[in-house]
Amino acid sequence: MSPEQDGVVKLAKDLEGINLHNVPNPVKERRKKSSKRKIIPTSSLIRPSSQQKNGYLEGSPEFTRVPYTSFLHTSIRSFPTKSPTDIFYESKEVALFTDNQLYVAARKDVVPNLKKDISHLYESPLLEARKLKALYLGHDLFANIDELVPMTIAELDTIAPCISYIEDWRLNNPGKPFKIGKKFTVVTTRHHIVDLTMHLFDRRNKQKSLIATYMGNGFISLSRNPKYDHKMSKVGIYSSDPNIKKICYSGFELENCLTENTKNSGSSDSKCPVFSIVEGKLSEDIGLLMRCEMDAFNPVSKTNTELKCFGPLSMQNSNHRKKLLKTWIQTGLLPNSDIMIGLRDSYSGQLLDIQWYSRDALFRKFNHPGLPLNKKEMNYNAKVAVEWCNHCIKSTCDLVEANISHYNCNKPEPFEVNIDPNGTIIITKLNIIPRNVEIFKT
Ligand SMILES: [Mn+2]
Secondary structure, three states, X not given: OOHHHHHHHHHHHHOOOOOOOOOOOOOOOOOOOOOOOOOOOOOOOOOOHXXXXXXXXXXXXXXXXXXXXXXXXXXXXXXXXXXXXXXXXXXXXXXEEEOOEEEEOOOHHHOOEEOHHHHOOOOOOHHHHHHHHOOOOOOEOOOOHHHOOOOOHHHHHOOHHHHHHHHHHHHHOOOOOOOOOOOEEEEEEHHHHHHHHHHHHOOOOOXXXXXXXXXXXXXXXXXXXXXXXXHHOOOHHHOOOHHHHHHHHHHHHHHHHHEOOOHHHOOOOOOOOXXXXXXXXXXOOEEEXXXXXXXXXXXXXXXXXXXXXXXXXXXXXXHHHHHHXXXXXXXXXOOOEEEEEEEEOOOOOEEEEEEEEOHHHXXXXXXXXXXXXXXXXXXXXXXXXXXXXXXXXXXXXXXHHHHOOOOOOOOOEEEEEEEOOOOOEEEEEOOOOOOOOOOOOO
16 A cells, blocks of 8 residues: 555545534435436525526536536446446546656656566466465565655645646647646646545545635646644554554555665665656546556556555455455556555465456456445445546536636635535635645646
8 A cells, every 4th residue: 555545545534523614514315226327306405496407507606516416327236347438538647757856658667667577477377476476475564664754744645746747848838838628627646536536435434625726727726625634644654553554554565575676766765756647538628637656567568556455355345345446446547557466464464465457357356246235335336436536526627617716817716625425515615725735837
């Protein structure tokens, strides 16, 4: 588990039980049990029906919430034989960023490469795979826990790599406007998108909160809500509980164990994170510029490999299915990704097995009709997750659009975006730009 994800998992867990003071009573909406596609009901709780258009008025300054009922989705029981379509209809890696420096996307030598034998694990038959990983099994994943220097909350959340990429792009394209979507370009770290998406599949999450800042000229940045920083600084890798720390640490140790040192990792004690900058398009109108932390690159298959360290998995356990859905979403945001899971013995910390998955194979593991139906958490349905991810981003853009003073405003306008336990997305205008919001030129 990378510190990036870990922070997110813990932050999400931590949002439990927090009530927002400025959010009106949530509209009680029952999720339909029907397996058919939903129909948009007019939500009379929002405004008089004479003014309604799909439950709200577009462009109206009073448009501050998107009710859950406007989310149309596939049946939670439907499992296509093929992995659901990608989250973006178009997406590409445009650059790499590490140690304050930008590199072209092809410079995979700055990414930790998988060790030679491990890089051959993909698609290798069982017997051969057994030989390839033999050397690594039994490795103590709790071994060097004292050497760990975790990323700070600010490092975890910075979009500096994206800003650096935009500036570089402008230098190379003088006079041209940088734009991914015709209307909006959302600049964000990957974990915010993963986090929004997982909201629907985690009943422990009471609500989700983010800062969306309209920077002008169609740029929207997403940042964490600093209101909850005090909670985040006590969880996950920052936790004082030695057992939680150990489990979080094992993810880092797995990365060290399976990858070669890169040139930039020798200089200091802690590994310098490497980010891929990804341009994704949700629609012609909405584009994203995303910072994705990378674990490893496979020089043989030429894929980005996401490394995960889990305890032994059982698909009868809904939390495990949730973890795999999260991994599937995460890897769906970075083009050309596959997954390698290191299974640890929770007590001794020994590495028990290393399993390789394509995204398709992973999808088939947690999404098939033979598994017990979990209605409360939308059956961890991957297709519904893709639809919900699209819905969240689109709704955020719609809400921002309806509440900004002007498309070409020259002063950043910050908003708090919350998703309540019922899945209603609510926007609140803020008077002050939170201190962690990174301002950039548009
Ligand atoms: Mn990872």
